[in-house]
Amino acid sequence: MxxxxxxxxxxxxxxxxxxxxxxxxxxxxxxxxxxxxxxxxxxxxxxxxxxxxxxxxxxxxxxxxxxxxxxxxxxxxxxxxxxxxxxxxxxxxxxxxxxxxxxxxxxxxxxxxxxxxxxxxxxxxxxxxxxxxxxxxxxxxxxxxxxxxxxxxxxxEFSNEKMNYYYKYELERIRLLRDIDRYKNKLMLSKVPNLYSEDNLNSIKQYILADINKINHYDKENNVLNEFLQVNLYQKIEKLPVINNKGKSIGIGKFCFRIKEIIDNACCILKNDRNIQNISISIRNIDVYNAKYEKEWGAYHFLMNLGIKSCPYCNRQYITPIYSENGKVRADLDHFYSKAKYPYFSISIFNLVPSCKFCNSSLKGTADFEYNTNLSPYEDGFGDKLKFSFEIKSYEDFLGDSRIRIYLQEKVGALNDELDFLRKAKGNMKAFQIENLYNYHTGEAMELIRKRIEYSDSYIENLIKDYNEKLFRNENEVLEAILGYQVEDECLSDKNLTKFTRDICEELGFVFRKSTAQSYKDVQQIINKYKK
Structure with missing residues (x-):
């Protein structure tokens, strides 16, 4: 956790x-x-x-x-x-x-x-x-x-926050573009002068560009729409020639046909381009959104501002709080204290725990969590008090398909606070079936063992020495490149399985923190067996 x-x-x-x-x-x-x-x-x-x-x-x-x-x-x-x-x-x-x-x-x-x-x-x-x-x-x-x-x-109201107002104006403009005939009418081509010289057509072009500029108002959080309007409408119309290769005006008929062709093509892109269809607020642009609607607040805002990506209960499933115009997609909020039994805690902020659907609905469900029996992610994580470890039953297990055993090793003393932590942590381990579920990740553990055998301490030292801070500034950056994880404490919620990866790697002697510099797993024994 x-x-x-x-x-x-x-x-x-x-x-x-x-x-x-x-x-x-x-x-x-x-x-x-x-x-x-x-x-x-x-x-x-x-x-x-x-x-x-x-x-x-x-x-x-x-x-x-x-x-x-x-x-x-x-x-x-x-x-x-x-x-x-x-x-x-x-x-x-x-x-x-x-x-x-x-x-x-x-x-x-x-x-x-x-x-x-x-x-x-x-x-x-x-x-x-x-x-x-x-x-x-x-x-x-x-x-x-x-x-x-x-x-x-x-x-x-808090949990089903409505944010359609954010897109109200933008969506009206998108619908305007999608409705080709309506958009063409907005151009008011029927009001152009009777004469259609080169200057006349250029004047019409400027009128159309000014009309498009009225639409092209999007702030930077909608940079997808900005780029679309610039590239597919404004620039193409701006570059549209009004004279033919003989230096004469192309005439209003041909000019209108080409304008409509550009608009039709833009609308086709607008209907089918995924980047435009999936415009949403996400962790990437929440700061810009908050600046625009700083007084708004709800479950979605809360999740986005926390900025965590992996379920704190299990660290196995991603939390994906992405809002699209249908308003249906957001991560689950678990109530540590049941909202049915304790409705007065229903919007208490420390009672609202972001979680994956599996942990919230399938595992915890309506189970009664209590402060004395369970651990809230806002109180503590497993940290170094409960660390993932592995057991290889035999060398054949390491080479073959048999599963090695993953378990959580207790690293607490006899102090009352530590024993209280362990009791509560075990309540979570049972509720979320941590050890059972992590034994589905024995393949990841075996892969880390193989990487440890392949990348010895001397090999890592040579990498640092050879690149002399040009590619890797320190040992941690080398290890992060090898393992594909940033495993400092503040990064644990960024990806799935980060605590599991860090614990196993530290046990194998991949050192990330000074406090865990010594490995207690006999890696050399594994290496020797591998060489036989």
Whole structure:
């Protein structure tokens, strides 16, 4: 697992988003809504709880009376006031780092918030727990207290951020070009002078170029469209001759035919060119986009600003947050604390973990993660405390098709903090089946072993010496060229399998960091066997 850092500027954007969404007004409206606390519904939950034993809370073990109903309604009002106060605190406190606010608190802070809510609003906490269990069984995702809370907090709006406005003007112009007849009418060729001398045709040409310039307004984030308009329309029309080889005007008929031919050809390219069809916001141009729409914020912006490319849970699958005009493509955001059971954490920034579809939906699913049992990527990664290693069962395995064994080796001491880390990390290892899945990558491990045999220390030293900093400045650059990976800590989230690659390479004696200069795997023994 890879550690993920949320920078202060990201926290500040999230703070401003929460403040500006008028969440407090929506919460006050929910505060007046008592439909989820009518006695009939509450007693239906009681009946289910008796059969399933979801909650041992005394209030949910016997039939509700008006007295108990009044108790839970009273807590509902206080709980909503608690959330409104959290929003007010955001407005009054501009310090976003180490905040204990429910929307900005780090994993440890969120854990404390969870305990506070469980203690102060026990009935609401248990009520949400019961509803989430029922929701899971009935697969009813709407019309629950939890879903109403998420709607008030703006989770749906945040996670399904609409950014079509970014392309609104550009898309109108693209459609204008795609509609050939409409675009030709925009040229207004019918309004040209009656005489069609060389000067007349040049005047018409300048009129058309000026019209195209009105379309060619795209900012640099749309450089594909800029280039298209320049090359396929403006330059071709500008170079269009208005006289024939005898030095006479080609005439308005031929001139119009050639103009229309250029436009038809441009529209054909526009319909079929992949570079134009796939115009999107990506990590490459997010900075330009943010400068233009700096106040906008949502799940897509959050993912793009984090800038990570590989799933932090597994480091095996890419996260591909690419937005196209249909608005459907973005990476998954996992809720470390389930959004059904803990809707009040649904837009808490440290509860939103970018992840691949496989980890989020297929492996974790609706499993209950807790601060004491699981590791958040915002808290820590496996780092040097859990390192990938390999075991070659026999020399035949190395040469043949049999798989070697990949496993995670513990490198922690007996301190309480280290043991706590190991317990939580093992919770993730089990949930995401890390060792099982990485044993599908034995081929990559064997390839690294072969590279280590082929590229000895002396060979690497000679490469550095021979090129004398002209091609490689240091040993790390040589190794990165050989392995195809940048394996410093800050680069681990750039590619898949980077931690796995680094751990195996360091074990083999490919040295990347001073702290891991010594290999503990007997590489020479492997080399000697290979030579026999």
């Amino acid at each position: 890879i550690k993920v850092i949320i920078k202060p500027e990201i926290l500040e954007k999230h703070r401003e988003y929460i403040i500006n969404k008028q969440i407090d007004k929506k919460l006050k409206k929910l505060q007046r809504n008592t439909k989820f606390f009518n006695i009939e519904y509450l007693n239906r939950l009681i009946d289910i709880n008796k059969k399933k034993n979801y909650s041992t809370q005394r209030l949910f073990l016997k039939k509700f009376t008006f007295k108990e109903q009044k108790q839970i309604l009273k807590q509902h009002v206080k709980f909503i006031n608690y959330l409104i106060k959290e929003i007010d605190d955001l407005k009054n406190n501009e310090n976003v780092t180490n905040s204990n606010n429910i929307f900005l608190a780090n994993p440890k802070g969120l854990s404390q918030k969870k305990k506070d809510i469980e203690r102060k609003f026990t009935y609401i906490y248990e009520f949400l727990n019961l509803q989430s269990k029922l929701q899971s069984e009935e697969k009813n995702r709407r019309n629950t207290y939890s879903s109403e809370l998420r709607d008030c907090l703006g989770y749906s």
